[in-house]
Amino acid sequence: MPLSTSTETGVPIQGPTATLLYDDWYPALRADTLRKGKLATAMLLDLPLALGRREDGRVFAMRDSCPHRGIPLSYGWFDGQRVTCRYHGWEFEPCSGQCALIPSLTGHDRIDATRIYATAFPCEERDGYAWVYIPSPGSGRKDGSAERRRPVPELARFGPRYHTAHLAAGLPCNVDHGIIGLMDPAHGPFVHQAWWWRSRASIREKTKRFEPISEGFRMSSHAPSANSAPYKLLGVYGQPVETTIDFVLPNRRTEIIRCGDKWFSSLTTVTPVTGSTCRIDVVAAWNVFYHVPLVTPIAKFFGAKFVRQDQVTMIQQAEGLRHNPSLMLIDDADKPAKWYFALKQARLEAAATGAQPKHPMDGPVELHWRS
Ligand code: FES
Numbered sequence: 001m002p003l004s005t006s007t008e009t010g011v012p013i014q015g016p017t018a019t020l021l022y023d024d025w026y027p028a029l030r031a032d033t034l035r036k037g038k039l040a041t042a043m044l045l046d047l048p049l050a051l052g053r054r055e056d057g058r059v060f061a062m063r064d065s066c067p068h069r070g071i072p073l074s075y076g077w078f079d080g081q082r083v084t085c086r087y088h089g090w091e092f093e094p095c096s097g098q099c100a101l102i103p104s105l106t107g108h109d110r111i112d113a114t115r116i117y118a119t120a121f122p123c124e125e126r127d128g129y130a131w132v133y134i135p136s137p138g139s140g141r142k143d144g145s146a147e148r149r150r151p152v153p154e155l156a157r158f159g160p161r162y163h164t165a166h167l168a169a170g171l172p173c174n175v176d177h178g179i180i181g182l183m184d185p186a187h188g189p190f191v192h193q194a195w196w197w198r199s200r201a202s203i204r205e206k207t208k209r210f211e212p213i214s215e216g217f218r219m220s221s222h223a224p225s226a227n228s229a230p231y232k233l234l235g236v237y238g239q240p241v242e243t244t245i246d247f248v249l250p251n252r253r254t255e256i257i258r259c260g261d262k263w264f265s266s267l268t269t270v271t272p273v274t275g276s277t278c279r280i281d282v283v284a285a286w287n288v289f290y291h292v293p294l295v296t297p298i299a300k301f302f303g304a305k306f307v308r309q310d311q312v313t314m315i316q317q318a319e320g321l322r323h324n325p326s327l328m329l330i331d332d333a334d335k336p337a338k339w340y341f342a343l344k345q346a347r348l349e350a351a352a353t354g355a356q357p358k359h360p361m362d363g364p365v366e367l368h369w370r371s
């Protein structure tokens with residue numbers, strides 16, 4: 001799916017920027033694009049990255065900038081062990097960023113190359129993504145702080161046998177709009193109209209219970225909406241269907257559907273590429289309809305259609321946002337969006353003061369809307 005960040009006339013769409021949350025993990029790219037001996041590039045939180053896979057299989061992410069004169073390291077060479085800058089040939093160990101060689105040095109020089117570091121970020125492979133930990137600007141090298149890092153996000157699985165799929169879509173709006181679009185319950189009947197999902201006419205009043213969880217909130221376990229077709233399919237198992245949806249900072253929505261020993265699990269993230277653009281990634285695993293042929297291509301087809309509907313809407317929204325309109329959040333349908341902004345604010349304040357972040361919810365809440 002192409003990332004559309006310009007209108008048909010080629011005018012770049014660029015709306016307002018969002019404040020970014022650092023000190024957390026973000027998916028940079030699919031790890032299978034990292035081949036031994038090759039460098040790939042990605043942009044995360046306005047940071048250009050050079051990523052690769054060492055000969056021993058370990059993935060790495062460096063700032064795509066040589067500490068000597070700033071040329072992107074991705075223009076250089078990578079032999080599976082060291083990244084070599086194409087300008088003066090400095091060599092770096094890519095996981096630590098440590099400089100291993102400065103070819104121009106002679107016996108007359110006193111400089112110790114190994115005391116020089118290119119910026120390398122913690123990088124871990126999970127669920128097929130290379131996740132990169134982006135510390136706050138100016139917080140120094142990664143060493144020594146591994147215990148203080150939040151854990152690498154991971155898709156929940158409930159058994160050893162499952163199908164899996166993933167998809168991605170670029171959004172030309174900032175991460176806040178991407179996230180509140182993701183948690184917005186009221187757009188469903190309008191944006192996701194389809195015979196196989198739901199129609200505008202199927203709109204009905206819903207009551208959902210939410211509870212606070214650490215740095216997020218949970219739509220408490222409930223029987224899914226009677227007006228969505230995929231859930232109806234689960235009726236074939238003749239077991240009660242329960243679904244739980246969590247949102248957790250900085251950008252994660254997890255949805256778990258369980259029906260006896262059958263399950264579906266997804267992790268959706270909205271990652272800031274720059275201050276004003278983002279990308280949505282969805283990875284899912286399931287054992288429902290495990291033996292039905294073609295279930296993975298069918299799920300991918302419908303999943304991609306669904307995300308494409310959101311993407312098209314946000315491309316249109318970005319056109320409007322370019323002109324900095326004033327916006328509204330209304331009760332109750334926009335309450336999750338309000339919680340998101342409050343949680344984010346609380347994290348930013350806590351990062352500045354060192355205090356515990358204050359949760360915007362006092363306890364469980366019931367929200368009502370029509371969708
Ligand atoms: S700019 Fe990279 S070695 Fe000089």
Ligand SMILES: [Fe+2]
Pocket residue numbers: 181182187191192310
């Ligand atoms: Fe949507």
